[in-house]
Each structure stands twice: as C-alpha cells, then as structure tokens.
Amino acid sequence: MKRIVLPFFLFFMLFSCKDNKDVQQIKTSDTIENTVVEKVLPTDEAVPEDADFKNDFDILLATSYRTWENNNPATSLTKNWMDLYEKNDKFYLGKADFKLESGYDECAGDSTKIINSSTKTLLFMDLPELKSGEIKSLKIDKNKIWPKEKITLVFNGVEYFLRAEGEVLASQKVINDGGKEEIFQNVKNYKLYISTKNTPEKLLLQEASFNDTFVELLFAGDIDGDSKLDFIFRANRDYEEERVILFLSSKASPENSVKKVAEIAVQFDC
Known part of the structure; x- marks a missing residue:
C-alpha cells in the first residue's frame, strides 16, 4: 500500500556460501480459499508479551533517526557491524560500508542522523562473528500470511510450516508498492506459528491490532x-512505524526452530 513517508523517530523496544540453486523455493497455495486450514492446537500457546524483550544484540536500518535526549542510535553503527544486503536478487553479508549525514527534522523540531549505506541494506547487525559472502536464501513469492493461511518453505531438504490465525475485520483491493493489485485485510488478534516435522508448532509472533499495516516476511x-x-519480518503496528524483527536458528533451543534475537522500531509520526 502506498503511503507518504514522514520523517523518522527511533525507539528501541525493551527488549555459507553455496549457490542458491540448491535451495528450493517457497510452496504456497494460489488463493486464500485454497489455503484455509483446520485450527491446530499448538504445543506452546503461551508466549510473553514483547514488553520485557531485550535484544541479544543491536540492529539498525539504513534510514533517518531523530536525536532523543542528546542521543542518536545511528551513531552506534561502526565498520565492525555486519550488513545484510541484496544485490541482483541475491543476499550477501559484509562489513558495514556507510556514511552518516546530519539533518534536521522539521516535524519533530530536532536534529537527525541519516545512515547512507553503500549497498541495498536490509539490516545492519552488531554481530561481527558472522561470515562475509553470499548466503543461501529463498525467493519469497508470498510475503503476507493471512489468517487461516498456511505456507511451506523448503530449505536444505527441511520443510518449515508457517500458519496464521486471527480475526479478519474487513478486506479491500489495494495497489501495493510494486504497482500490483492485491487483497489487503484489516486483522486483529493475529498469531503466526512455526513448525517443522522435527519440531512442534510454536507461536512465532503475535499482534493484537494493526493500523493500516500487516506482518510481512x-x-x-x-x-x-x-x-x-x-x-x-516487518511487523509495523501503525503506518507511521517501521518495525523489524530478526529470528535466528543458531540461538534457538533444541525444541524450537528459531529464536527472536533482535527488534527495532522506528516511529516517524509528527
């Protein structure tokens, strides 16, 4: 959905290299009607609210940040941070290559710092032990998993299942950022579950409501x-927010597929 992007405001919530041809692509049904699934009782329904979540390490987006109480998070970015970026439809990891630009936010009436990356950055991560180079990734043909939908992702011969629940309040046709028409739904009490054949279904993320937004992979x-x-995942709760959540498998316990390790939320309201 196209929107006018206003200046940004940051707050943090309390919180290797093989060809991609070896990776199978996402398998999804063609329509919402064909993706209706029976409700499955998950083995672990209870997940604490994000109010007590603390990042395992910091992450940043390549964007503009407002200064708050003489502190600006953009200044924490260094050349030792890792940059997850896209190039020619493939993803790579490398050391952060960027410049900081000073600015002024007329809406907030305060100074800003803008991170200008030399790459098409998806996420900066303060995790220098990551290895540089091309990384295996899936082509994402379906980035929104609406309530009563289930998709299967196949990676290195393992099937990952993502299943969504929630209440659909309304649906409408919209034009997305790519200029294509799609169905957008107003959803509340959204829950997204993950499982594999070897790990039980667990609650991955949940949101009570959205304001003109939705969860995107x-x-x-x-x-x-x-x-x-x-x-x-992008999990904006409001159209004046940019919120990104990172899940890593290496940090997960044996009974889980992945663990939430970091989150960043940027407000750009007036």
Whole structure:
C-alpha cells in the first residue's frame, strides 16, 4: 500500500556460501480459499508479551533517526557491524560500508542522523562473528500470511510450516508498492506459528491490532551459517512505524526452530 513517508523517530523496544540453486523455493497455495486450514492446537500457546524483550544484540536500518535526549542510535553503527544486503536478487553479508549525514527534522523540531549505506541494506547487525559472502536464501513469492493461511518453505531438504490465525475485520483491493493489485485485510488478534516435522508448532509472533499495516516476511535464509532457516519480518503496528524483527536458528533451543534475537522500531509520526 502506498503511503507518504514522514520523517523518522527511533525507539528501541525493551527488549555459507553455496549457490542458491540448491535451495528450493517457497510452496504456497494460489488463493486464500485454497489455503484455509483446520485450527491446530499448538504445543506452546503461551508466549510473553514483547514488553520485557531485550535484544541479544543491536540492529539498525539504513534510514533517518531523530536525536532523543542528546542521543542518536545511528551513531552506534561502526565498520565492525555486519550488513545484510541484496544485490541482483541475491543476499550477501559484509562489513558495514556507510556514511552518516546530519539533518534536521522539521516535524519533530530536532536534529537527525541519516545512515547512507553503500549497498541495498536490509539490516545492519552488531554481530561481527558472522561470515562475509553470499548466503543461501529463498525467493519469497508470498510475503503476507493471512489468517487461516498456511505456507511451506523448503530449505536444505527441511520443510518449515508457517500458519496464521486471527480475526479478519474487513478486506479491500489495494495497489501495493510494486504497482500490483492485491487483497489487503484489516486483522486483529493475529498469531503466526512455526513448525517443522522435527519440531512442534510454536507461536512465532503475535499482534493484537494493526493500523493500516500487516506482518510481512522480508527474508528467509541462512544468516548464521548453520544450514537452517533464519527469518526477518516487518511487523509495523501503525503506518507511521517501521518495525523489524530478526529470528535466528543458531540461538534457538533444541525444541524450537528459531529464536527472536533482535527488534527495532522506528516511529516517524509528527
């Protein structure tokens, strides 16, 4: 859905290299009607709210940040941070290559710092132990998993199942950022579950409501080099917010597929 992007405001919530031809693409049904699934009782329904979540390490987006109480998070970015970026429809990891630009936010009436990356950055991560180079990733043909839908992702011969629940309040046709028409739904009490044949279904993320936004899968691939899927989701709760959540498999316990390790939320309201 196209929107006018206003200046940004940051707050943090309390919170290797094989050809992509070896990776199978996402399998999804063609329509919402064909993706209706029976409700499955998950083995672990209870997941704490994000209010107590703390990042395992910091992440940043290549964007503009407002200064808050004489502190600007953009200044924490260094050349030792890792840059997950896209080039020619493939993803790579490399050391952050960027410049900081000073600015002024007329809406907020305060100074800003803008991170100008030399690459098409998806996410900066303060995790220097990651290995540089091309990483395996899936081509994402369906980035929104609406309530009563289920998709299967196949990676290194393992099937990952993502299943969604929630209440659809309304549906409408919209033109997305790519200029294509799609169905957009107003959803509340959204829950997204993940499982594999070897791990029980667990609650991956949940949102009570959205304001002209929805959860989107931005990336599925092997960031941490353990031959298992990692995920990056955009989970904006409001149209004046940019919120990204990172899940890594190497940090997960044996009974889980992935673990939420970092989150960043940027407000750009007036």
